[in-house]
Amino acid sequence: MDRMDRNVVVPxxxxxxxxxxxxxxxxxxxxxxxSLLYGMASSYKDKMRVIPLAGKYVPSPGDTVxxxxxxxxxxxxxxxxxxxxxxxxxxSELPRKIEMNEMSKYLRIGSSVMIRxxxxxxxxxxxxxxxxxxxGILTRGRVAEINPTRVPRLIGxxxxxxxxxxxxxxxxxxxxxxxxxxxxGNDDDMDLALKTVLIIEKEAxxxxxxxxxxxxxxxxxxxxx
Amino acid sequence: xxxxxxxxxxxxxGLRLDGRLPDELRPIKVEVGVLARxxxxxxxxxxxxxxxxxxxxxxxxxxxxxxxxxxAIVRYRYNMASFSVEERKxxxxxRRSYEVSKVSREALEPVILTSYFxxxxxxxxxxxxxxxxxxxxxxxxxxxxALADAGIPMxxxxxxxxxxxxxxxxxxxxxxxxxxxGEADVPIAMNPSGEITLLQMDGRLSKEELQRALELxxxxxxxxxxxxxxVLIDRYSHMDDMGSCDEVVAEEEx
Numbered sequence: 001m002d003r004m005d006r007n008v009v010v011p012x013x014x015x016x017x018x019x020x021x022x023x024x025x026x027x028x029x030x031x032x033x034x035s036l037l038y039g040m041a042s043s044y045k046d047k048m049r050v051i052p053l054a055g056k057y058v059p060s061p062g063d064t065v066x067x068x069x070x071x072x073x074x075x076x077x078x079x080x081x082x083x084x085x086x087x088x089x090x091x092s093e094l095p096r097k098i099e100m101n102e103m104s105k106y107l108r109i110g111s112s113v114m115i116r117x118x119x120x121x122x123x124x125x126x127x128x129x130x131x132x133x134x135x136g137i138l139t140r141g142r143v144a145e146i147n148p149t150r151v152p153r154l155i156g157x158x159x160x161x162x163x164x165x166x167x168x169x170x171x172x173x174x175x176x177x178x179x180x181x182x183x184x185g186n187d188d189d190m191d192l193a194l195k196t197v198l199i200i201e202k203e204a205x206x207x208x209x210x211x212x213x214x215x216x217x218x219x220x221x222x223x224x225x
Numbered sequence: 226x227x228x229x230x231x232x233x234x235x236x237x238x239g240l241r242l243d244g245r246l247p248d249e250l251r252p253i254k255v256e257v258g259v260l261a262r263x264x265x266x267x268x269x270x271x272x273x274x275x276x277x278x279x280x281x282x283x284x285x286x287x288x289x290x291x292x293x294x295x296x297a298i299v300r301y302r303y304n305m306a307s308f309s310v311e312e313r314k315x316x317x318x319x320r321r322s323y324e325v326s327k328v329s330r331e332a333l334e335p336v337i338l339t340s341y342f343x344x345x346x347x348x349x350x351x352x353x354x355x356x357x358x359x360x361x362x363x364x365x366x367x368x369x370x371a372l373a374d375a376g377i378p379m380x381x382x383x384x385x386x387x388x389x390x391x392x393x394x395x396x397x398x399x400x401x402x403x404x405x406x407g408e409a410d411v412p413i414a415m416n417p418s419g420e421i422t423l424l425q426m427d428g429r430l431s432k433e434e435l436q437r438a439l440e441l442x443x444x445x446x447x448x449x450x451x452x453x454x455x456v457l458i459d460r461y462s463h464m465d466d467m468g469s470c471d472e473v474v475a476e477e478e479x
Contacts, residue, residue, distance in 0.1 A: 010458065011382055055375070056264070149376065205461060
């Protein structure tokens with residue numbers, strides 16, 4: 001990846017005069033690749049693409065997200081997934097069989113769940129599933145929220161950032177694709193974890209962030225002990 | 226109109242009453258991201274006009290019957306504060322603000338990729354804090370920047386400004402005096418390639434005069450576009466040496 005060509009673009013900016021290089025966040029007009037978004041332009045695998053600096057989470061199949069139960073309707077839970085679209089979790093998508101009249105016993109309104117997007121149709125009806133060992137109800141820990149566009153930065157290249165955080169903070173951390181983050185550990189560690197996450201969100205676009213965060217954690221931990 | 230016996234002059238030594246050249250814009254000031262609650266926001270001053278734009282969305286549509294199955298709808302509310310004009314304006318929507326809202330929405334809607342967000346709504350609110358002729362153009366400019374700030378996919382930004390006719394001469398960006406006592410006012414909005422999304426005319430112009438007015442207004446829009454673009458870019462300029470924002474959206478283990 002060429003680092004020099006990363007720069008801020010606004011919608012309509014010309015990125016390339018080769019229409020074949022149109023990637024994510026771009027469109028082609030008059031044979032030129034133009035940006036669709038206000039964000040950072042970069043070339044990736046021979047394509048120009050633009051990563052937005054702001055925006056909402058749009059669910060896509062396979063995403064693991066953190067949701068809160070909003071409502072219980074006939075054999076479905078309606079789940080807020082921090083998106084313009086609400087998710088539907090059918091009782092058959094739970095790991096064990098549940099009776100219709102027992103739905104609110106298992107998942108109450110307000111409960112947080114870790115959940116996967118199973119399918120999204122063209123009208124943006126979002127079907128969710130909990131049928132995986134790694135998914136389930138969040139009974140411990142805390143949930144925080146960041147801008148979904150900052151999620152890749154929080155995870156880091158190949159998980160570098162998140163693995164560093166987990167190790168340094170002694171916490172269990174999960175980052176949902178919808179920008180909700182779950183942390184579990186002792187209280188002091190969780191405080192520091194959430195503080196760090198917010199710093200990463202704010203400085204997501206800067207360089208050498210992982211090293212700076214590492215340094216920040218060292219200083220914070222020293223002050224604590 | 227003013228008393229006919231008194232001849233009013235709009236020019237003094239080739240300059241306008243506020244010292245501008247006929248083809249000069251009023252000074253512009255823009256600020257992005259001024260509201261914490263909104264998804265995107267922009268405060269803009271164009272001369273004595275002060276407007277603030279807030280964008281929310283895409284979000285769920287309420288009331289539900291307004292939603293479209295295949296695309297997002299765009300709602301635009303233009304509102305003048307009661308203190309925005311000399312004589313107190315009765316608060317609330319009126320015929321004029323309904324019209325301005327409609328034409329402004331239609332000026333912005335063509336560049337927004339509404340098909341990306343079916344069954345949702347993009348809400349744009351424009352509040353006029355101080356008015357001095359040309360509030361709809363200032364509102365559109367601010368709304369366009371706020372939409373970009375909200376991360377909404379758009380084909381381009383939209384810029385808007387007006388041309389008018391005073392004392393038989395075509396001028397750019399008329400201020401209040403020129404608008405009230407002038408002969409015509411032509412607000413336009415366009416994208417940087419020159420495609421027009423708003424064109425209104427109040428008053429009378431000959432064909433040649435209209436052409437001249439369009440020419441002036443288009444040049445004005447280009448200047449405004451550069452300002453809009455610069456303010457958005459400068460917001461993140463402190464990180465010109467860009468970090469390794471990552472390629473892999475890794476899905477990590479719990």
